[in-house]
Amino acid sequence: MRIIDFRSDTLTQPTPSMRQAMAHAEVGDDVFGEDPTVNRLEEMAAECLGKEAALFVASGTMANLVCLLTHCNRGDEMILGDQAHIFFYEQGGAAALGGIHPRTIPNQPDGAMATDDIKAVIRPDNIHFPRTRLIALENTHNRCNGSPLTPDYMRSVGELARNSGLKVHVDGARIFNAAIALGVEVRELANQADSISFCLSKGLGAPAGSLVCGTRNFVAEARRVRKVLGGGMRQAGILAAAGIISLTEMVDRLADDHANARKLAEGLSEIDGLSIDPECVKTNILFFEVAHNDLTSQALVEQLDAEGVRTLLLGPKQLRAVTHYHLTSDDIEYALKIFRSILRNS
């Protein structure tokens, strides 16, 4: 059966050139700082994001946790959006392992937090209060339609943070999607961040791995935190080799994923019983609702699944679809046909 898998861009398989590079990677013990392929990837990542240094870690979750634990002490507070991946999908790891107190404020539909809202929750110096230490942003914002945050917005938050003595962390799991969607250099989206993480294993196609980028001092501390979390990966150059291909061969093609996501959204918006505003789709993630009295999202997911079209169930009416490099424009048309026939018969 033809399978069209929209569940996540994390499903992407390494490309043939990644497998080649992995097979031939020169490796060493990375805990000793002796893996030349990891070192090269870290240098490339730092250069690309305009930071002094970078650190290769196992996953996006580990990248965020390492950064939060490096910035904050126990009892410190971080300000983040109520839809943030860090808040929603990372087991509250910052609180569980670091004693970091999350202060959430609403994410706007475009993934931003209003700067006035941020300002309003920064704690004054008072013996009763935790100390506000950090503002965490997410770019693109997964649960907010994969929206990209603009350089202007990043600047306004950076300024507010500096004026208030706070640090800024950016969960940039899909920061390259943001840069491509906005037509800016990725470093323009990183320049306000004291730390920024990004993932190789989503739209960029590597089998595993994320990078943490920041100052040399920050990354040296982050390296200690990675070690205590069990993230010293030894001959990790096998993985880093694929990551180098991600950065050299897989960035520009993200524009195709965005075009496919838009095409899918436009097609879905024309189907009676489904609801989505294609204008909201700026990158490769789209959310849509079932607007049909006799159909739940669960039933729709199951019927799609039976036809080989896989989507992610998010709520009683909500589903998510993500485009990636295994999906072509033809796949989108094929999937739309299946959507149409299920909705017609419901």
Ligand code: TLP
């Ligand atoms: N997101 C995954 C799931 O966890 C929901 C997905 O399929 O989208 N930050 C952001 C913004 C993310 O979207 C993700 C993964 C992560 C961090 C965590 O990355 P991993 O899965 O590598 O730990």
